[in-house]
Amino acid sequence: MRLRRIHHVCLRVADLDEAAGRWSIQFGLTLSKREPERVLLRCGYEPYSLELIPGQPGVDHVAYELDRDWSLETTVAFLDAHDVAFERTPDAIFLADVEKNRIELVPWAPREQRYPDVALCTTELPAFRPRKLGHVNYLTARLAEQVSFYTNILGMRVTDYLGEEGVWLHINADHHVMALVNKGYAHIHHFAFELVDWGEIRVALDHLAQHGRWIAWGPLRHGLGRNLSAYxxxxxxxxxxxxxxxxxxxxxxxxxxxxxxxxxxSNVWGILPPRSYFRFDPIAVEWEREGKEALGYPLPPLGGSTIQSTGRTEA
Known part of the structure; x- marks a missing residue:
């Protein structure tokens, strides 16, 4: 299979209107379409980058755009030949990886704007906005199987290995469109918005702080990937x-x-993330938000087999 780029991330949200306003105001996303049960938001001039739907909060799926010469019909034949279960709709194909993370494949579409965004004119985009949706990162308990799926089925290519614990994969010239990190359980970790430069990251962090957000890790400079980042x-x-x-x-x-x-x-500037960075339970969120690890309070362990807030088990 051949993919062109990451297309969008779909989130299930508790309150569609609240979430749409929150993501627009806090992250500079622009409304692309509003339907009764769906909101589409975009980075810059992308068609849309974030899809919001009602449901139990969390990530519903990640979507990728197929290559120009790889149609939905070709994809159906390929998945059938490799015995991969999928659901076909008129405009997309839905499937899941080996840990049941949902994936949507959408057909190639010509870009409405082929010129650099700085050469375009707009009357609707905000001053602070991400340039594009760049990549996703998953935590996994089945690293080798996941790498096999994303390379052999979706056609991603391995960029780099981080010891025995992480694999970064790419589609195009960007260092990665996905990373997989072995942490013993399956959970999406993050999706990423690209900004223009270091100055815009500073603007974004100042803006997010005024909305009660906090940095879990960063600012930092990844060795692997080279990107300047904050989480x-x-x-x-x-x-x-x-x-x-x-x-x-x-x-x-x-x-x-x-x-x-x-x-x-992980960070050429030398600071590793707190232990809470790889957890999503309420205790981890509290410890991180209040800086308790830095104050000398160790993050309480989850125990031998504790159910996460997502319902998954961390061994």
Missing amino acids: VRIPEEECFVEIYCDMEQLEADHQPRYWPDNAHS
Whole structure:
């Protein structure tokens, strides 16, 4: 299979109007379409980047756009040949990876705007806004199987390995469209909005702070990926948002690299995330929001087999 790019992330939300306003005001997203049971929001000039639907809060699915020469009909034949279950709708194909994370595949569409955004004119985009939706990151308990699925079925290519615990994958020249990190259970970790530069990250963090958001990790400079980043917790939908810029752009003949699983690979400035960064339970959120680890209070363990707030089990 051949993919062109990440298309959108779909979130289930408790209150559609509240969530639409919150994501628009706090992250500078623009309304693309409002329907009774769905809101579409966009970064910059993208058709839409975030889909909101009513339901139990959390990530519903991640969507990818197929390559120009890879139609929905070709995709159906490919999935049938590889015995992958899917659901076909008139405009998309839905399937799931080995840990039941839902995926939508949408057909290629010509971009309405082919020129750089700085050369365009607008009467509706806000001054502060992300440039595009860039990637997603999943925590996993089945790393090897997940990598096999995303490379052999969806056609992603391995960019880099982080020791034995993480794999970064790409579709185009961006360093990664997805990362998988072995943490013993399945949960989306974050999706990422690209900003123009370091100055816009500063503007975004100042703005988010005024809305009661806090940085879980960052600002930082990843070794693996090269991007400048900061991670903001979104308790309402049990995920993080990464805001980033300066992602490494890959050469056409890029070969996977093996990074040691150490602090320098994760952050060349040397600060690793708190333990709460990989958890989504209420205790982890409280410890992180109030900086309790930094104050000397260890994050309480979840125990030998504790159910997460999502209903999943962390061993």
